[in-house]
Amino acid sequence: MSQWPDTRLIDLLGIELPIIQGPMAGATNSSMVIAVCNAGGLGSMPAAMLSIEQLRDELKTIRQHTSKPFNVNFFCHQPPAADEQRARDWKNLLEPYYRELGVDFDAPTPVSNRAPFDAAACEVLEAFRPEVVSFHFGLPEKSLLDRVKATGAKILSSATTVDEAVWLEQNGCDAIIAMGYEAGGHRGMFLSEDLSSQVGTFALVPQVVDAVRVPVIAAGAIADPRGVAAAFMLGAAGVQVGTAYLFTPEAKVSAAHHRALRTAKESETAITNLFTGRPARGILNRVMRELGPMSDKAPAFPLAGGALMPLRAKNEEQFANLWAGQAFTLGKELGCAELTRQLAEEGLVRLQRH
Template identity: 75%
Template sequence: MSQWSDTRILDLLGIQLPIIQGPLAGATTSAMVIAVARAGGLGSLPCAMLTPEQIRQEVQAIRQATSAPLNLNFFCHQMPAPDAERAARWKAALEPYYRELGADFDAPTPVSSRAPFDLVSCELVEELRPEIVSFHFGLPEPALLARVKATGAKVLSSASTVDEAIWLEQHGCDAIIAMGYEAGGHRPIFLSDDLNTQVGTMALVPQIVDAVQVPVIAAGGIGDARGIVAAFALGASAVQLGTAYLFTPEAKVSAAHHRALRTAKDSQTALTNLFTGRPARGIVNRVMREIGPISPLAPAFPLAGGALMPLRAKDEADFANLWAGQALRLGLELPAFELTRTLAEQALAKLNRS
């Protein structure tokens, strides 16, 4: 499959197909990464919820199975200062659910965490030497980013606006993921916290393509070959798919999440800050409906999820994050290798007919 009209991402990242498996924190397994890599796409290992030793073990498993390029993905948030008063107000808002489900309201609140990219993460990149390092919520501090680039790794990050894309290019990104409003999981928003700034994929991609010189990867609302063709028509050099890979047997999702992915309608996702403190798109469930998907009470990222953990243990469907994008109804029940190859073959056939 070398007939792609735009090969900039293929050449830059050393992959065969312009398909990037989105780094789905908590759901991506080494088996998924391996399958996508073997198919010719770019496998991405999300590292924010893994310990350094777990990252080493996953990378070792991947390297033993394939010599294809590997993407390690990290978050670039700043950990918030403790705010006991805000945490107490948030837990108090959830107290009726504790009483209803028989959870111990007076027990210490569990800690919900996502690790930001730091010196330890940087040293891990220097040790493991992935071919690609991608970031969410901007980029790490310049000194750490310089060390990452010194390893020879290509650097990617996600933009939700043209301003963010320009900033990323100016600060050293080799390619930019243009993530539209439709995408599942956390918004990459980092220059503002105003959700009114968020733009849909069809409008965002061509404007970012026009604004930067580096290759652009389209993400958000792309679930089949038609979406890939549309992304290329808008000027993207590749696509990143997340929700599509949640339907693969390699995805590590709960029974509740599995069921919701296969039954929810296209209109049943929303941006919410309830589960982590930062806006992310997921399938609407009870707690989102009753509290409202966005609440000022939710503690800052990544702390909001702690108070929900005891409720999640009692009822996952109603109190867990069920991340998914708006194209979830396009999901195909295929293994990750077959999904990657099928999407590429179908997209290439459509592109070559046009």
């Protein structure tokens, strides 16, 4: 029998430990998911940067190497309309960097893409039937969501405000990820684009717990057992941990990202829209400092990254997104399985002391 004060999430998802590995597109592959699942947590496979064939291959590998429940995560944004003038203005803003690095400014601009959940992705879910499916930026249209639910999958999504949490519960979520402002990567906000509406984890979690009936998963600056215990004290039934998993050998991070995670100061993250067009937290680098982390010239999500791609190919440290949450300096050099167990076991010990 579980000793956790709230076992609703464990029971709902069929997992042993209330630890969800955050889906980090580009840094997570099947090896991380498998390790977390086999350790008793919930591994999460991000699909936003995968083709349909790549997604099939990853899910096939996961099914071959674990019998435990796992999660597949999708973005559900609306693809933006083409805006050639905005794209030109954005590239022109970056022109001095092109000249400095010797990059051909007149060459066609690469396309930066993040795929939203669609019918083709839904067919993959219907074939593999993962136990959990999570979404970012709200939920997909009802007909697609109904198809996902018909597979038996439990539905999770991120809320960055109480209003978003209530909306997600009303629209079919089985549990809600309360994503504090401290969290790394893309903000899950979808009812408002106003960053001033965003709430810190310690303020958000108990208010979401009070506002909804479904289990609440705390996310944002939870990187060690102290954060796990604190989340449960606030009423959460589980935690989602992202950045701490970037320190594991299973994480697929670039040399520049690896170095930044281990050398930057705790105060050196910011919310930025430069890299994709949508607010996301990452470690400060040259382009964020010189242009300012937020720019009204950045094209709509996910197109902003295209003009930066030739620059990051020359200097990743200065021109690439280095996603990280505010607690990244707490990261430890552990394997995924060991980290998952440590978060749960030592978190529970701390919780039982109070």
